[in-house]
Amino acid sequence: MSVRRGADPGTEGIRSARDDVGPIPRKNVGPVAWFDIRKRGLGQFAFSLNRLTGLGLVFYLYLHLAVLSTLFRGQEAWDDFLGIATTKAFLLLDVLLVFGLLAHGLNGLRLALIGSGRGIDHQKALYRSCQVIGTILLLGAALHILGGD
Amino acid sequence: MSAETQTTRRIRVFRYKRGDDEHRYDEFDVPVSERSTALDALRWIQLRQDPTLALRHSCFHASCGTCGVRVNGREGLGCVTALSDVSGDTVTIEPLANLPVLNDVVSDVTPFMERFPEPHPYIRKSEFISEADTPDDVDAYGRFEDCIECGICLSACPVAATDDTYFGPAALAYAQRMLEEARGADREALLDWADSEHGAWRCHASFECTEACPSDVRPAQRIMLLRKELGNRKKEVSS
Amino acid sequence: MAARTTDATTSAPAGRSRTWVWTAGTGVALLALVTIHMVAHHFVVERMGGLRTYEDVLDYVANPVMFVIECVFLVVVTIHSMLGLRSVLFDFGLSDRAKRLTDRGLIALGVLTVAYGFLLIGVLASRA
Numbered sequence: 001m002s003v004r005r006g007a008d009p010g011t012e013g014i015r016s017a018r019d020d021v022g023p024i025p026r027k028n029v030g031p032v033a034w035f036d037i038r039k040r041g042l043g044q045f046a047f048s049l050n051r052l053t054g055l056g057l058v059f060y061l062y063l064h065l066a067v068l069s070t071l072f073r074g075q076e077a078w079d080d081f082l083g084i085a086t087t088k089a090f091l092l093l094d095v096l097l098v099f100g101l102l103a104h105g106l107n108g109l110r111l112a113l114i115g116s117g118r119g120i121d122h123q124k125a126l127y128r129s130c131q132v133i134g135t136i137l138l139l140g141a142a143l144h145i146l147g148g149d
Numbered sequence: 150m151s152a153e154t155q156t157t158r159r160i161r162v163f164r165y166k167r168g169d170d171e172h173r174y175d176e177f178d179v180p181v182s183e184r185s186t187a188l189d190a191l192r193w194i195q196l197r198q199d200p201t202l203a204l205r206h207s208c209f210h211a212s213c214g215t216c217g218v219r220v221n222g223r224e225g226l227g228c229v230t231a232l233s234d235v236s237g238d239t240v241t242i243e244p245l246a247n248l249p250v251l252n253d254v255v256s257d258v259t260p261f262m263e264r265f266p267e268p269h270p271y272i273r274k275s276e277f278i279s280e281a282d283t284p285d286d287v288d289a290y291g292r293f294e295d296c297i298e299c300g301i302c303l304s305a306c307p308v309a310a311t312d313d314t315y316f317g318p319a320a321l322a323y324a325q326r327m328l329e330e331a332r333g334a335d336r337e338a339l340l341d342w343a344d345s346e347h348g349a350w351r352c353h354a355s356f357e358c359t360e361a362c363p364s365d366v367r368p369a370q371r372i373m374l375l376r377k378e379l380g381n382r383k384k385e386v387s388s
Numbered sequence: 389m390a391a392r393t394t395d396a397t398t399s400a401p402a403g404r405s406r407t408w409v410w411t412a413g414t415g416v417a418l419l420a421l422v423t424i425h426m427v428a429h430h431f432v433v434e435r436m437g438g439l440r441t442y443e444d445v446l447d448y449v450a451n452p453v454m455f456v457i458e459c460v461f462l463v464v465v466t467i468h469s470m471l472g473l474r475s476v477l478f479d480f481g482l483s484d485r486a487k488r489l490t491d492r493g494l495i496a497l498g499v500l501t502v503a504y505g506f507l508l509i510g511v512l513a514s515r516a
Contacts, residue, residue, distance in 0.1 A: 021257045022165045022250035023172060025243060026310055027222065031480070033310035039223050043356030043369070047307065051353075051476065058469045065501070068508055075442035085439055094430065101426070105419050111354055112412040117377025120370045123356060145430060145438070312481035346478060346487075350404050353475075379405050 046107050046127050053104040060097060091145050098141045099134075106130035153182035158232055160190050162202065163243040165250050172250070175199070176239070181232050187220050187242055188227035191254065203252035211363055214299030218254050219243045224301040224361040245304035247313070260313075261300045264320040266342045295366045296323060302358035302368050308351055315351045316343075318358035318368035325371040328378060340382055349375045407471060414468040421461040428454065449509060450516035462505040470498040 028036050035048045070081045084090055110126045113119045119126055160179045165172040177198050179190045188206055195202045206216040209228045216227040221241050232240060248256040302318035303309050309317055324343050327334050343349045352372045359369040428448065430438035440448060448454055477490050 022167065022169070022252075024249050024313075025163070025172075025219075025246050027219075027246045028310065031311055033307050034479075036307075039221075041356060041360040043354065043360065044307065047353050047355035054472045055476065058473060061465065061469055061501070065504060065508070071442065071445060071508070071512055078442040078445070082439055082441065086435070098426070101422055105415070105422065108412075108415040109419060112416055114354060114373050115376055115408065115412060116380055117374050120373045123354070141426075141430075308479055311479050314481050344404055346404055350408050351479070353479075376405075376408070380409070 042124050042127055046110070049103050050107045050111070053100040056100050057104060060100070088146065094145050095138070095142045098145070099138055102134040102138055106134050153184065155180050155182050157181070158190070159239040160194065161239050161241040162191070162194065162254065163241075163250075164202075164253050166201075166252060174241070183231075183233050185232050186228055187218060187225070187230040187232060187235075187240070188216050190232060190240070191227060191242065203255050205255045212297060214297030214301075214364075217245050217256070217299040217301045217304070219245060219304065224304045226299060226301070226363050229363070245300050247303050247306070247309040248300060256300060258298075258300055261303055261317070261319070262298070264303075264316045265323055266320065266339060295364050296326075297364050299363065301361050301363060302366075305357040305361035307355050307357060308353060312347075312351065314347045316345070316348045318352075318362075318372065319366075321349055321352070321375060322366050322368035322371040325375040325378070328375070340379060343375050344379050344382075349379060407474075411468065411471040411475070414464050414471070417464050418461075418468055421457070421464055424457060425461055446512060446516040449512045455509065455513060458509060459506065462509070463502055466498050466501045466505075469501075470494045 027033055034051050037045045037048050067081065070077045107127065107130055110119075110123070110130055113126065114123050157178050158181050160177050161174050162177065163172055164175050177194050179193050179198075181190060188204070188209070191202065191204045192206075195204060204216070204227075206228060207213040208215075211226050211229045214226070217224065218227045218230075219225075219242070220227070220230050221235055221237060224245065227242075242254060244250050244254045244256045248258065248261055251257045296319060298319060300319070302322075306315070306318055308315050321343060324339050327339055328336060331339075345351075349372055352369070354369060354373070356369040359367045362368060429440060432438060433440050433444055435441075449458070474490065474494050478487060482490060
């Protein structure tokens with residue numbers, strides 16, 4: 001079997017030896033593939049959640065800076081904001097934030113370990129541990145944030 | 150001896166011929182038994198229903214890697230994907246993702262092969278059984294590596310789904326395997342090749358390649374080991 | 389053996405692994421920094437959600453240790469965010485030119501983010 005050599009994926013991308021090949025089937029449209037966990041393994045779920053929470057947290061970073069800008073306007077403006085921020089609905093969003101932080105942070109720790117070649121054969125167990133630890137911490141945080149004590 | 154129970158399954162097959170504007174799906178009712186595989190169904194269709202159906206296969210026992218397809222969205226070798234393990238009223242058989250289609254369920258593996266660093270030996274001599282006697286007409290034993298180059302890992306990879314410049318799990322796993330047993334290969338050149346935005350650092354550890362691999366290559370694990378090598382090399386350079 | 393050479397426009401080998409090392413390193417640092425930040429702003433003040441009033445915020449920022457920690461947190465979280473965004477954007481298989489533009493854009497965004505955050509915390513510290 002002869003195989004054409006010499007293409008550099010770094011610059012040329014996917015190519016074919018023939019000019020008349022057909023379409024390139026994709027399982028999803030573009031980045032939807034990053035979040036499609038149907039019939040996929042635990043690692044895909046971890047990757048998808050990590051990406052989703054990462055993007056969510058970047059959005060939150062700027063939302064947070066925008067909200068904190070209220071402080072520029074002084075005490076009254078901030079107290080008005082606190083009136084909204086201490087409602088149950090808003091505090092639920094804080095719990096969602098904690099979920100995002102835990103999901104991204106704990107899995108990130110797992111990725112730092114396996115990405116540097118440690119615990120590679122136990123990546124599923126590591127993720128299950130992250131899920132257990134994260135759930136416990138999330139429950140504790142939620143009880144505190146929503147319970148008001 | 151009791152006869153195997155025969156049932157009928159609806160098989161939905163991806164169809165594309167060169168020159169077509171776009172692909173379509175054809176459906177066939179195929180008699181299957183408990184042990185029928187996806188490849189069996191495709192061959193039945195080709196022999197009994199539609200001789201224009203193109204498919205590729207060789208060994209029938211998961212060692213050549215040529216019959217890789219997607220069955221109901223999951224990658225696998227057609228010759229060992231039992232239809233009895235596939236749920237649903239209709240079984241959809243499609244070519245591998247992230248590679249161009251040549252013909253129906255046959256993918257063009259050239260872009261897959263081109264991702265490997267050069268040279269890419271298909272067979273390497275084994276040193277492990279050097280004490281063993283070879284027959285008179287055989288100079289030395291050859292050993293096949295685990296990877297059967299089926300392309301299934303590339304189809305399963307969520308990064309390859311959006312980035313056609315990513316080297317992919319098979320090529321990177323191959324590089325790591327070469328580092329384990331260099332046998333004269335240029336280790337530094339291999340590491341330079343892998344140390345790329347298109348290489349080891351593009352992987353996001355979804356482990357889908359390992360899940361899908363029919364040959365226990367564990368490419369994701371090997372990519373992580375490759376990263377460890379790259380990290381160690383960086384430390385050696387800076388120290 | 390000759391490995392396929394990478395194209396001249398990609399960064400040096402050390403640069404590529406450095407990106408990952410910085411992403412992982414800032415991520416690990418954030419485990420501590422985010423914990424401190426979240427505890428300070430949700431678990432210290434006795435009120436619904438632990439949220440601080442305006443006076444509480446000024447008191448908090450007036451503490452030099454917390455001031456420094458929050459500044460470090462801002463820088464680290466911005467670096468991690470920009471590197472994460474970079475990784476996501478690069479997964480689209482960008483051209484080399486697009487990658488260079490992305491890098492410049494993210495550096496600019498990161499600098500602006502940190503600058504604005506420093507402005508915010510600086511103004512609050514001056515009011516404390």
